[in-house]
Amino acid sequence: MLVSDGVLRGLIGPREVGRLWTRHLLNSAAVTPYLPTSGRVVDLGSGAGLPGVVVAAMLPDTEVVLLEPMERRTDWLTEVADRLHLDNVVVRRGRAQDVHGDLTADAVTSRAVASLDKLYRWALPLLGRGGALLALKGEKAQEEVDAAGDVGRRLGAGPAEVLMASTLDGVEITRVVRVVREDVRRVR
Structure with missing residues (x-):
């Protein structure tokens, strides 16, 4: 569906079609070992x-909420599902x-949505104690972790870690930033 309609509908760039599997789908799959196999996962800014x-x-026993602000993208996501x-x-x-206050999750995912300090503000209030934010990031993941540390602590996050997640041999490693919410009393 992304190959046939993704560019036309503004979901992916024309240069991305040839690398959908390696750069996008397998990259997305790399986060699944760190997610719960049941419960609820909220995907922020689901886009395509x-x-x-x-x-x-990959996790059929887990409810996945695709949270997306743009109507044309929610229409797309509904068609795909x-x-x-x-x-x-x-x-x-x-x-x-x-x-916030209306939707809760066991885990929150994001990919190419925002910097980590913004993701903390958006994602952590959706999580209960022990819930995890799993953000797929690029080569500068550790720099983002370091820069966002104070924001995360103020919002009740534990220490962030950068996980090097792989899928298939020969496919680039995916960096997943995982941070667990430890203190649910902090919200701002």
């Missing part, structure tokens, strides 16, 4: 469905800060 749709396909028969997917239009 990466990593949310991949996570839902229906076509792939992903009964564990809930598509929800909105921004994370709009659903």
Whole structure:
């Protein structure tokens, strides 16, 4: 679906079609070993469905909420979930800060959404104690972790770690920043 409609619908760039598997789908799959196999995962800024749709396909006993503010993208995500028969997917239009107090999760994922300090503000209020933010990041992941440490601590996050996640031999390693919410009393 991304190959045939992704560029036309503004979900991926034209140069991305040839590397959908290695750069996008397998990259998205790398986060799944760190996610719960049941419960609820919220994917922030789902866009084209990466990593949310991949996570839902790989973890069928986990409810995956695809949270996306743009209507055209939520329409796309609904079509994809229906076509792939992903009964564990809930598509929800909105921004994370709009659903604080209304939506909770065991884990929150994000990929190419925002810097870590912003993700902390958006994601941590969605998590209970022990819930984890798993952000797929690039080569500068550790720099983002270092820069966002104070924000994370103020919001009740434990220490962040950069995990080097692999999928298949020959495919670039994915950097996953994992941070667990330790203190739920802190919200700002």
